[in-house]
Amino acid sequence: MRQDPSPASGSSITLEDVARAAGVSRATVSRVINGIRNVDPAIQETVRRAIATTGYVPNHAARSLVTRRTGAIALVVSGAGGEGEDAPFPSQVFTDPFFGRVVGGIVSFLRPRGIHPILMFAETAEIQAQVLTHLRHGNADGALLVSTHAADPLPRLLVEAGLPAVLFARPAEPIPISYVDVDHRAGAELAAGRLVARGRRRVATISGPLDVPASQSRLTGFRDAMAVHGHPYIPCAEGGFTHHSGEAAMERLLAEHPDLDGVFAANDLMAQGALLALRQHGRRVPDDVAVVGFDDSSAATACSPPLTTIRHPVEDMAAEMARMLLTHIEQPGRPVTSRIFEPVLVVRDSA
Amino acid sequence: MRQDPSPASGSSITLEDVARAAGVSRATVSRVINGIRNVDPAIQETVRRAIATTGYVPNHAARSLVTRRTGAIALVVSGAGGEGEDAPFPSQVFTDPFFGRVVGGIVSFLRPRGIHPILMFAETAEIQAQVLTHLRHGNADGALLVSTHAADPLPRLLVEAGLPAVLFARPAEPIPISYVDVDHRAGAELAAGRLVARGRRRVATISGPLDVPASQSRLTGFRDAMAVHGHPYIPCAEGGFTHHSGEAAMERLLAEHPDLDGVFAANDLMAQGALLALRQHGRRVPDDVAVVGFDDSSAATACSPPLTTIRHPVEDMAAEMARMLLTHIEQPGRPVTSRIFEPVLVVRDSA
């Protein structure tokens, strides 16, 4: 079974070969493959058969050389501005279940369209520059950007480079770029409502990093809602969206307010840490202290007790990001847009 | 500030433009950029300056059309053969901290070489076919494959397609493909040694799915080592590498062997589930029952108490996969190889 021009090594069968086999021109084969213009059904059939028998596979590079499209989308996870922890950045990021849901939503939208995202991490300014260069080399038609820090300069750099891009979460600085986001304020109001409904009167909150707009919205939204319910003073300890920072923040809150009976943590990972601290201090959850998280990550169900939390439709949001990006790529002149999603309260055992 | 051929939209500056600006031929510019053959240092300098002033960025498609290399690597996460759970596959997969470490290791090796992996999920046979077609279209020079199930046919399909590929973990069926793996048996021996050293005499194990070679190796390795230590009978409950399956397996073990004082779970997620079950049954860990996990995932430290576990150098293994793949791509004739990594015991509180 000798096959000299091995079909594997670059599949050396070209459009020319198919055209010859079908007895038509290259242009006609191209038209059949790309489904443009009317082609006689009988000829279409002949061409398709020729493709099948030759085992032809289009050369992607040749195609994108002329179309000036790569057909590729970059998924950029950017963390510039954040301080390093023990694990290398990509490990750290993917340990967060949130990113799994983002990836899931993006893939669910792109894959049926034959697109697979290129995964890029840009945790430092230097690497961001490399990533940007890589994108400008025409390695992707556009970028989906998820930043872990608000001070991220990458969104602006992408806009300046003229590269189609969509953000997950509103950028800290106002720049002309499309994004999806959740209504953080509404989510915080749901959390407040739940704690009040459970009869909690001495409530505190563990916020995310306060340079992140989302953290700000959750904090002020929570405080405003609690004020409406007649609770004017809500102590806050700032965390860093990590398990350990949540534990530490809970320790600080307990030290200053040992009589608290309710906590709203701005994400589930911190809520999980808070549960640990509460247990170590002998507090029962939810009997002594009710805890509400945010995100409905898989951490929420792995906790003991399982977390009552605020779910944003991350998969839907991520899919929408991808949809918006494809629109921008297909219609370059299009104005930027945003889309805000409504969160929902997920009641489990912690509150 | 008008720029008609916008530098963003495909950066219409070509090698030709740089050559003209530098007063040399296209070939010379190409040589400087790719660092092939000697070029007069003075000319090199002139060319570099011309590149800088023109803002030239090589066209990736044109290059790969002639080199027949894309410069891209696919990271394929394959789950064919597994039964679906509630979350969509990609979300599920990335929720497992293990994949974060794999991605981290791969990125740490590829990124300095200017390569960013294309992320592909292939959870069903149908999607595997699509993924394979996509790869054969020349969208990547090779594939790094992480399978979640042993019966995965994708490794064989990749070999048949002649596509350079490297697996994480030895394939179930013997096929000529390179892989990295951990010495599962040695890891299980470490776990057995630890439990024996802690004076445990009634020890059970929670295995992974028994159609996975790794699960088999861990189970037999554990049983063999315990036999050496004088414990001939080790009950086993089969799990599915998930939190919940670990919890369920622990329930079964406790029902049949209420007096057990030590458990080896074949991964941390199941160990975490086991801890939950033990707590619900009023067992103290490690006083009543010592628990050893496997993987040293972030679940190990999020547990209460933190898990004593077996760490495989996942990041190193993933980086090695990438290195092996690049070797295969650069030297197509090269025979397949394997590399087995030694695990280490990480002592925390659970045993």
Place this chain on the structure above:
DNA sequence: CAGAGGCTGGAGAGCGCTCTCCAGCCTCTG
């Protein structure tokens, strides 16, 4: 029935690179 206009297939240019081949120069050796 003649002419206009639409539709379909082919010819051929061209996308932006790399790489082979060759010319010309320079260096070294006998």
Place this chain on the structure above:
DNA sequence: CAGAGGCTGGAGAGCGCTCTCCAGCCTCTG
């Protein structure tokens, strides 16, 4: 000092597609 051989830069083909332009045919209308 002549000739061989190495080295460096340029010319030009060619990678495999798409897309424009055009020819030829067919259909429809006046």
